[in-house]
Amino acid sequence: MKAAPRSLRSLPPEGCLSGFARPGAADMTAKAIAAPAHLGRRGWLAGGVGAAALLAGWPRSALANPGTRPARLITVGGSLTEAVFALGAEAQLVGTDTTSLYPAAAQQTPKVGYMRQLSAEGLLALRPDVVLALAGSGPPLVLTQMRSAGVRVELIERRHEWDDVRRTVQAAGRATGREAAALELQRQLEQRWVTVRARIQAHTGARPRVLFIMAHGGSPLVAGRQTAAHAMLTLAGADNVISGFNGFRPMTAESMAAAAPDAIVTTTQSLQAVGGESAFWRRPELSLTPAWRRRHSGAVLLHQDALALLGFGPRLPQVLEQLHQGLLRV
Amino acid sequence: MNTLALKRSGAAWLSQRPSGPAVLGALALAMLLSLVWASGQGAFGLPLRELPAVLASALWPSAERSAAELVFFNIRLPRLVLAVAAGAGLGLAGALMQGLFRNPLADPGLIGVSSGAALAAAFAIVLGSLWWPEVPLALGTWPLMLMAFLGGAVVTALIYALALGEGGTRVGIMLLAGIAINALAGAGIGLLSYLATDEQLRNLQFWMLGSLGGARWEAVWVVALIALLSALLALRLARPLNALALGEAQATMLGVPVERLKLLCVLLTALVVGAITATTGIIGFIGLVAPHIVRLLAGPDHRWVLPGSALLGATLVLLADAWARTVIAPAELPLGIITALVGVPFFLLLLRSAHARTL
Amino acid sequence: MNARLPAAAWSRALAPEPQPPQPGLQARAIGVHQQGRTLLDGIDLHLAPGQVGVILGPNGAGKSTLLNVLGGLRQPQTGAVWLDGVPIDSRHAAALARRRAYLPQELVPAFDFTAQEVVELGRYPHRLQPAPDEAEIVRAALQHCAVAHLAQRSIRALSGGERARVQLARTLAQVWHPCPSGRSNWLLLDEPTAALDLQHQHATLATLRHWSRSRSAGVLLVLHDLNLALRYADCCWVLQDGRLQGHGAPTEVLQPALVQAVWQVRTHSVQDPAGVAQLLLAA
Numbered sequence: 001m002k003a004a005p006r007s008l009r010s011l012p013p014e015g016c017l018s019g020f021a022r023p024g025a026a027d028m029t030a031k032a033i034a035a036p037a038h039l040g041r042r043g044w045l046a047g048g049v050g051a052a053a054l055l056a057g058w059p060r061s062a063l064a065n066p067g068t069r070p071a072r073l074i075t076v077g078g079s080l081t082e083a084v085f086a087l088g089a090e091a092q093l094v095g096t097d098t099t100s101l102y103p104a105a106a107q108q109t110p111k112v113g114y115m116r117q118l119s120a121e122g123l124l125a126l127r128p129d130v131v132l133a134l135a136g137s138g139p140p141l142v143l144t145q146m147r148s149a150g151v152r153v154e155l156i157e158r159r160h161e162w163d164d165v166r167r168t169v170q171a172a173g174r175a176t177g178r179e180a181a182a183l184e185l186q187r188q189l190e191q192r193w194v195t196v197r198a199r200i201q202a203h204t205g206a207r208p209r210v211l212f213i214m215a216h217g218g219s220p221l222v223a224g225r226q227t228a229a230h231a232m233l234t235l236a237g238a239d240n241v242i243s244g245f246n247g248f249r250p251m252t253a254e255s256m257a258a259a260a261p262d263a264i265v266t267t268t269q270s271l272q273a274v275g276g277e278s279a280f281w282r283r284p285e286l287s288l289t290p291a292w293r294r295r296h297s298g299a300v301l302l303h304q305d306a307l308a309l310l311g312f313g314p315r316l317p318q319v320l321e322q323l324h325q326g327l328l329r330v
Numbered sequence: 331m332n333t334l335a336l337k338r339s340g341a342a343w344l345s346q347r348p349s350g351p352a353v354l355g356a357l358a359l360a361m362l363l364s365l366v367w368a369s370g371q372g373a374f375g376l377p378l379r380e381l382p383a384v385l386a387s388a389l390w391p392s393a394e395r396s397a398a399e400l401v402f403f404n405i406r407l408p409r410l411v412l413a414v415a416a417g418a419g420l421g422l423a424g425a426l427m428q429g430l431f432r433n434p435l436a437d438p439g440l441i442g443v444s445s446g447a448a449l450a451a452a453f454a455i456v457l458g459s460l461w462w463p464e465v466p467l468a469l470g471t472w473p474l475m476l477m478a479f480l481g482g483a484v485v486t487a488l489i490y491a492l493a494l495g496e497g498g499t500r501v502g503i504m505l506l507a508g509i510a511i512n513a514l515a516g517a518g519i520g521l522l523s524y525l526a527t528d529e530q531l532r533n534l535q536f537w538m539l540g541s542l543g544g545a546r547w548e549a550v551w552v553v554a555l556i557a558l559l560s561a562l563l564a565l566r567l568a569r570p571l572n573a574l575a576l577g578e579a580q581a582t583m584l585g586v587p588v589e590r591l592k593l594l595c596v597l598l599t600a601l602v603v604g605a606i607t608a609t610t611g612i613i614g615f616i617g618l619v620a621p622h623i624v625r626l627l628a629g630p631d632h633r634w635v636l637p638g639s640a641l642l643g644a645t646l647v648l649l650a651d652a653w654a655r656t657v658i659a660p661a662e663l664p665l666g667i668i669t670a671l672v673g674v675p676f677f678l679l680l681l682r683s684a685h686a687r688t689l
Numbered sequence: 690m691n692a693r694l695p696a697a698a699w700s701r702a703l704a705p706e707p708q709p710p711q712p713g714l715q716a717r718a719i720g721v722h723q724q725g726r727t728l729l730d731g732i733d734l735h736l737a738p739g740q741v742g743v744i745l746g747p748n749g750a751g752k753s754t755l756l757n758v759l760g761g762l763r764q765p766q767t768g769a770v771w772l773d774g775v776p777i778d779s780r781h782a783a784a785l786a787r788r789r790a791y792l793p794q795e796l797v798p799a800f801d802f803t804a805q806e807v808v809e810l811g812r813y814p815h816r817l818q819p820a821p822d823e824a825e826i827v828r829a830a831l832q833h834c835a836v837a838h839l840a841q842r843s844i845r846a847l848s849g850g851e852r853a854r855v856q857l858a859r860t861l862a863q864v865w866h867p868c869p870s871g872r873s874n875w876l877l878l879d880e881p882t883a884a885l886d887l888q889h890q891h892a893t894l895a896t897l898r899h900w901s902r903s904r905s906a907g908v909l910l911v912l913h914d915l916n917l918a919l920r921y922a923d924c925c926w927v928l929q930d931g932r933l934q935g936h937g938a939p940t941e942v943l944q945p946a947l948v949q950a951v952w953q954v955r956t957h958s959v960q961d962p963a964g965v966a967q968l969l970l971a972a
Contacts, residue, residue, distance in 0.1 A: 095660060111660070113660070121372045121374045122659050124401055125374040145404055149404070
C-alpha cells in the first residue's frame with residue numbers, strides 16, 4: 001500500500017518548467033538601471049513640495065510609462081503564482097496569497113492573506129503595479145480601491161477546464177511582460193496535454209468508478225459536480241460516483257455504500273490531516289465500499305498535492321498523467 | 331472573598347469615585363488620542379508625521395493624487411470613521427441593553443442580537459441574490475441594513491419577552507436564550523451555506539468574524555448618521571433608565587412611562603446593531619466591556635454611562651482595528667477575533683466577581 | 690364583567706350619581722380577578738389626609754394587590770379610585786408621581802448606586818420643576834431616616850434593614866415639599882418594616898406618623914404586626930381572602946374575636962401604662 005503513492009511521486013516531472021531560458025535578461029537589466037533617473041525627473045515635476053512630492057514620485061509615474069522597469073506583481077491564486085515562477089519572473093513577485101504554496105520559494109514571499117479577504121492597505125503597502133487574481137477574490141471593495149489607486153487588477157476566470165491553464169499562463173505573461181515566453185510555455189504544455197488526453201481517450205477499458213474525498217479540516221467532504229475535483233476525475237477517464245449534488249458535502253455511510261466507488265482520490269494534505277493511510281481507511285463511512293475491501297492492494301487510494309491536483313495550473317498535464325496511470329492499476 | 335470584605339473594599343472605592351463629567355472628559359480625550367494615533371497606523375507605511383502634508387493636499391488638490399492621499403482618504407479615513415461609529419454604536423447599544431434588562435451582563439452579542447441581525451442579513455444575501463437579483467445586496471447597502479435591523483429587533487423582542495419578569499431580568503433565562511439564539515443563527519447560516527455559492531459561503535464565514543475592511547464612504551456615512559442620531563436619542567433615556575434600575579413598579583410610580591421606555595430601548599438597540607452588523611459583520615464584547623469599565627470609573631448613573639460607553643467603545647474599536655490591520659501585514663486579522671480574545675477573559679472575570687453577589 | 694372598558698368609565702356608568710370632590714384617598718367597590726381567581730372583592734376605603742391608615746391581613750389576603758390598585762399600578766376590574774376627588778388615571782402618571790410616593794417590598798437595584806443616588810432618584814418626578822433646595826432635600830431625607838452616614842455607600846452592599854431605610858428616605862424625598870396647589874401628599878408603603886429591627890420598626894412608624902401630622906399627608910401602609918398598627922395607626926382595614934372583614938379605628942377593629950377569626954390566633958387585649966391597647970398572644 002505504501003509503495004503506490006511513492007511510485008506516483010517518483011515519476012519524473014516531464015515537460016519541464018525548470019529548464020526554461022529566461023529571455024530578455026539583458027534588456028531587463030538595462031531598464032532597471034535607467035529607471036531611477038527617469039523617476040527622479042518625473043517625480044519632481046509631478047509632485048508638489050515636501051512629502052507629497054516624495055510620495056508622488058513613486059510607482060504611479062512608472063505606470064504612466066509602462067515598460068521602463070519590470071512590473072511589481074502580486075498574485076492571488078496558487079496556479080497564477082506557479083505560472084509566474086514557470087516563466088522565471090519570480091523576482092517581480094512582491095506578494096502572494098495563502099494558497100500559493102508551490103514552488104517552495106513561493107512560501108517565502110510576503111503573504112497578503114486569504115484570496116477572499118484581502119486588505120487594500122496591505123496590498124498597496126507592497127507598491128504593486130499589477131494584481132493578478134483568480135475570479136472570486138475579494139472583497140470586491142478592495143479590488144475597486146486598488147483600481148482607483150492606479151493598480152491594474154486582472155481577474156482570471158476559472159471554469160475547471162484546459163482553457164483555465166491557457167488563461168493563467170497568458171495572464172502571467174502579460175503581467176510580467178514575458179508574452180513570448182508565455183506562448184512558448186503554453187505550446188509545450190499543449191503538446192503534453194494533447195499526448196496525455198490521447199492516451200486517456202485511447203484507453204478502451206471500463207471507466208473506473210471513483211470518489212474524491214477532501215479532508216483538510218479533519219472531517220471529510222466528498223466532491224459532487226461543478227467542482228475542480230469532478231473535472232479532474234472526468235478528464236482522467238473516470239466516473240465520479242457522486243452525481244446528485246454540486247459542491248462539497250459531508251460523507252455519510254449510506255451514500256457511500258450506494259455510491260460504491262472502486263477507488264478513492266484524495267489530496268496529500270487530506271491524508272496528513274487524518275493521520276495517514278491506515279487512519280484514513282478506518283473511517284466507518286468507507287467500510288461498505290468496494291474500494292475498502294481492496295484497501296490492502298495499495299492501488300485504490302490515489303493522492304496528489306492539493307494545489308497540483310485542483311489548481312488547474314501549469315502542472316495540470318503532468319498531474320493528469322499521474323492520475324491516469326494510477327487509475328489504470330485499479 | 332467574603333461579603334464583609336467586599337463591602338468594605340466597595341465602600342472605600344466608592345468614596346473616591348471621580349465625578350461623571352470628569353470621566354467623560356477623560357474618555358473623550360482618550361478617544362481623540364486613539365483616533366490620531368490610529369490614523370498613522372496601517373500596512374501602507376503612512377506614518378503620523380506625513381499626515382499634515384496629506385491633509386493639506388486635500389485642500390489644494392494637485393492634478394494627480396498621490397498614492398498616500400488615495401490610501402488615506404479612500405481606505406484609511408472611511409475605516410477610521412467606521413471604527414468610531416461602530417465602536418460608539420456598539421458601546422451605546424450595550425449600555426442600553428444593560429439598562430433595559432437591568433443587568434450588567436447584557437451585551438448585544440452574548441444575547442444573540444448581533445447574530446440575529448447577521449442571520450437576517452445572510453438570509454438576504456444568499457436568498458436575495460436568488461430571488462431578487464436586481465436588488466443590490468452588497469454589504470453595507472440599505473436593504474441589507476434594513477434586514478439586519480429587523481433581525482436584531484425580532485431577537486431583542488424575543489429575549490425581552492422571555493427574560494423580563496417583574497423582579498427584573500431572569501438572567502439565567504436571558505443568557506440561555508442568547509445561547510439558543512446564537513446556536514440558531516449558526517444553524518441558519520449553516521443551512522444557507524448549502525444554498526450559497528462557494529463565494530458567498532466564504533464571504534459569510536469571514537463576515538461572521540467581523541471586519542472593518544468593507545468601509546466605503548456610502549456605507550460609512552449611513553452608519554455614522556445612525557450612530558449619531560441614536561446617541562442623541564439615547565441621552566434622553568438616561569434618567570428614565572436610572573429610575574428603571576429600581577424596578578419597573580418603582581419606575582412607574584415615579585412617573586416613568588415604562589412600556590414606552592422599553593420599546594424605545596429595543597428599537598434603538600436593534601437599529602444601531604443592525605446597521606453596524608450589516609456593514610462590519612459580527613463584532614462582539616464591545617457592548618459588554620465598555621459600559622462595565624465606565625461604570626467602574628463613574629458609577630452607574632446612565633447620564634455618564636451612556637455617553638461614556640459610546641466614547642470608550644469607539645476608543646476600543648479604533649485601537650483593536652489598528653492592531654488588526656498591522657499585526658500580520660500585509661494580511662489582516664478579522665476584528666471580531668481580537669475583540670473576542672480580549673472580551674472573553676473579561677467576561678469570565680466579570681462572572682467571577684458577580685458571583686460574590688447574587689446574579 | 691366587561692374588562693375591556695376602562696374600569697373608571699365602567700364604574701362611573703354603574704354609580705348612582707357623581708361623587709362631589711372629597712379630600713382623601715377613596716376607593717369604591719374595588720374588585721380584582723385574575724385567571725378565574727378573585728383577588729379582591731367589593732373593597733371600599735377612605736383615608737383622610739393627615740391620617741395614618743394600615744391594611745392588615747394574613748398572607749395571601751390581597752393586601753399588596755389592594756395597595757397596588759390604590760397606587761394606580763394595577764387596574765381593577767370593577768370599582769374606581771379617587772385621589773382628592775380626581776380619578777386615578779395612568780395618563781397622568783407623571784403629575785401623580787409628584788404627589789404620591791410608593792414604596793414596594795424589597796427590590797435590590799441592579800447597579801451599584803450609592804444611597805445618596807438612590808434618594809436622588811426619588812426626586813425624578815420633579816426634574817422639570819426642581820425645587821430650589823434639591824440637594825438639601827436629599828440630605829434631609831437621609832438624615833430623617835438615620836442613614837446619612839451611609840450616603841456614599843453602595844446600596845447593594847448595605848444590609849437589608851439599612852437598604853429599607855434608604856428606600857424610605859427616597860420615598861419621603863419624592864414628596865418632601867407640600868404640593869403647590871394646596872392638595873395633600875400621599876405615601877403608600879408595602880411592608881416598610883419587614884426587614885427592620887425592633888428599634889427601627891418603631892422609629893420608622895413614629896417618623897411616618899409625625900410626617901402625616903406635620904404635613905397633613907396621607908400615609909397608607911401594609912403591615913403584619915398588629916401591635917404596631919394599634920400603636921401608630923388612625924384607621925385600619927382587615928382583609929381576608931380578598932374581602933374586608935373590618936375597618937375603623939384599630940382599637941375597635943382589632944378585638945380578639947376578629948383576630949381569632951381572621952388569623953386563627955388566640956390573643957388577649959391589654960393596655961400598656963401609656964394607655965395604648967396591645968394584643969398579647971395567648972397560649
